[in-house]
Amino acid sequence: MLNYNSTIIEAKEYSDIKISEVEPTLKINLRGKNRDFVTKIGKELSIILPTDPNTSSGNKELNLLWLSPDEWLIYSNDKNNLETINSSEDKLFNDISKTKLGSVTNVTDHWIMINLKGPKIFDMLSAGCPFNFNKFKYSKGAVTQTLLNHVDVIIHNKDINNLNLFVRRSFSNHLWLWMNDSARFV
Amino acid sequence: MFLINCPYCGERDQSEFSAGGEAHIVRPKQPTELSDDQWAEYLFMRKNIKGVQFERWNHSHGCRKWFNMVRDTSNDKIHAIYKMGEKPPIK
Numbered sequence A: 001m002l003n004y005n006s007t008i009i010e011a012k013e014y015s016d017i018k019i020s021e022v023e024p025t026l027k028i029n030l031r032g033k034n035r036d037f038v039t040k041i042g043k044e045l046s047i048i049l050p051t052d053p054n055t056s057s058g059n060k061e062l063n064l065l066w067l068s069p070d071e072w073l074i075y076s077n078d079k080n081n082l083e084t085i086n087s088s089e090d091k092l093f094n095d096i097s098k099t100k101l102g103s104v105t106n107v108t109d110h111w112i113m114i115n116l117k118g119p120k121i122f123d124m125l126s127a128g129c130p131f132n133f134n135k136f137k138y139s140k141g142a143v144t145q146t147l148l149n150h151v152d153v154i155i156h157n158k159d160i161n162n163l164n165l166f167v168r169r170s171f172s173n174h175l176w177l178w179m180n181d182s183a184r185f186v
Numbered sequence B: 001m002f003l004i005n006c007p008y009c010g011e012r013d014q015s016e017f018s019a020g021g022e023a024h025i026v027r028p029k030q031p032t033e034l035s036d037d038q039w040a041e042y043l044f045m046r047k048n049i050k051g052v053q054f055e056r057w058n059h060s061h062g063c064r065k066w067f068n069m070v071r072d073t074s075n076d077k078i079h080a081i082y083k084m085g086e087k088p089p090i091k
């Protein structure tokens, strides 16, 4: 049984930073290499698979993040109920995994999505992250995978001063506490 | 800060990477025909020189891809980075 329970209890607001958990959201990991896979995903989701490093594409409901030359993450903007999540997974699984075009893995319970908003979010992240956000913060849709306070994270720059951060479930509470601690000092 | 230019993601901090030892070590075609000494030579013996060395690296906290690097072990100067399967651009 997958664990969809929320790991974080409350949204927190500081003078220039707002931190909130957005769960449960649909998250699916995609892996594939050949051209058929790329076109099939495009047709399934009506979104073009981003092939440029550190970029993303999307529509109103879904985002497609580039993770690696043969790996992507799909996630939904809004909270989803589990029925929608499971049916989306089933459809992709039947059309991609079963036809051996690529692999589809439901990682809804694996990643926790945390939304960060406000003019000082990058100062807060930089307190524990080696990534250079100078260009990143002005490029809408940019994606990076890096370390935040020694924890693996995926960061999606949704809009100016509005980003979604993904952290593995077992690290999420610890990172949440660290971010709240760090937010008080920027 | 020691930066490494991942061939897929671009320039990133060294802390995102893990070193994977010497590169271009060819696995013997017929392991069963080797003596224990020859097998140990392939398995464990590495040059580990002071100077320019050919190494494998993994962008473990980023795209998780392996690549090759030519690095001077005495001063960490990186001379070249190239993808797996590619020929070294320098000798």
Ligand SMILES: [Zn+2]
Pocket: B006, B007, B008, B009, B010, B059, B062, B063, B064, B065
């Ligand atoms: Zn990389």
